[in-house]
Amino acid sequence: MDKTQQLRQATQRNFGYQWTHFADMVGANREHFFTYIYPIDDTFFEGKFGLDAACGFGRHLYYAHECGARMVGVDFSDAIFAAKGILKGKDGASLVKGDLYRLPFRHESFDFIYCLGALHHLSDPEGGFQSLLPYLKRGGAVFVWVYSKRRWLLNAILEAVRAVTTKLPPGLLRYIALLFAAADYGLFTAPYRFLKSLLGQVRLRPWAPPRIRLYAKFPFRVCHADWFDRLGAPIRFYYDEQDLAEWASRAGLKDVQTSETGAYGCRLLAYKPS
Numbered sequence: 001m002d003k004t005q006q007l008r009q010a011t012q013r014n015f016g017y018q019w020t021h022f023a024d025m026v027g028a029n030r031e032h033f034f035t036y037i038y039p040i041d042d043t044f045f046e047g048k049f050g051l052d053a054a055c056g057f058g059r060h061l062y063y064a065h066e067c068g069a070r071m072v073g074v075d076f077s078d079a080i081f082a083a084k085g086i087l088k089g090k091d092g093a094s095l096v097k098g099d100l101y102r103l104p105f106r107h108e109s110f111d112f113i114y115c116l117g118a119l120h121h122l123s124d125p126e127g128g129f130q131s132l133l134p135y136l137k138r139g140g141a142v143f144v145w146v147y148s149k150r151r152w153l154l155n156a157i158l159e160a161v162r163a164v165t166t167k168l169p170p171g172l173l174r175y176i177a178l179l180f181a182a183a184d185y186g187l188f189t190a191p192y193r194f195l196k197s198l199l200g201q202v203r204l205r206p207w208a209p210p211r212i213r214l215y216a217k218f219p220f221r222v223c224h225a226d227w228f229d230r231l232g233a234p235i236r237f238y239y240d241e242q243d244l245a246e247w248a249s250r251a252g253l254k255d256v257q258t259s260e261t262g263a264y265g266c267r268l269l270a271y272k273p274s
């Protein structure tokens, strides 16, 4: 088996473990979804047919469907079984276990396709992005969220740690991630939450980095899941708005918009020419 194939299998195994152990639907996921997809908002979805590419346990698909879209989610890991639980009983929400590079759909099927937090885990992220586009209708929208390379120093430190942690089995990594999450949450998020409850959001907001404000909305388990992801995902690439604009340009897309999310990601929204 070649290196790419080994990484693919390790990615499948790692995310299968992650999302079958940490599939938490919490209220703040909704706000998180709209942060990921900005400038798309809840009025976009009604009556449309969409694809959530690499849907994980289905947290984003859940809200796209709630906003009125008929949805298909695809993911190649056992996360798809967790998604099945989250979407149980929802008409107009279907799931497929499959690979993003080889999608089993008819060309030009979807009004929109999004891929949130996943392309950077592929061995060829731009190739993965390009492989989605044949399934988008003419005039349809594609939106993407990937890790930002702007925090280069933190990313470099993280990559040094990951050189060790990506080699660990998921059962052990879970406990290592728990230590990192406890330190992160205990040192930053919990004090912020405490101060916020004392002083109110208005005075604290300018001082707190976006990622601390973000985690303050989530329970500890989400922080734990994110550390598991951060330390264990076999592949992690980083991009900026320029990179995403170039993907879109090479793919012949139009009306391209890119933006930083302020925490640790950047976004692309673009349309397939009619």
Ligand SMILES: C[S@@+](CC[C@H](N)C(=O)[O-])C[C@H]1O[C@@H](n2cnc3c(N)ncnc32)[C@H](O)[C@@H]1O
Binding pocket: 011, 012, 015, 016, 019, 053, 054, 055, 056, 057, 058, 059, 060, 074, 075, 076, 077, 079, 098, 099, 100, 101, 115, 116, 117, 118, 121, 122, 229
């Ligand atoms: C960080 S998770 C994000 C999941 C979801 N989009 C979310 O934000 O909750 C990345 C997902 O990409 C999936 N994935 C990675 N490579 C894939 C591929 N080649 N085909 C399909 N799914 C893939 C993983 O199984 C995992 O569920």
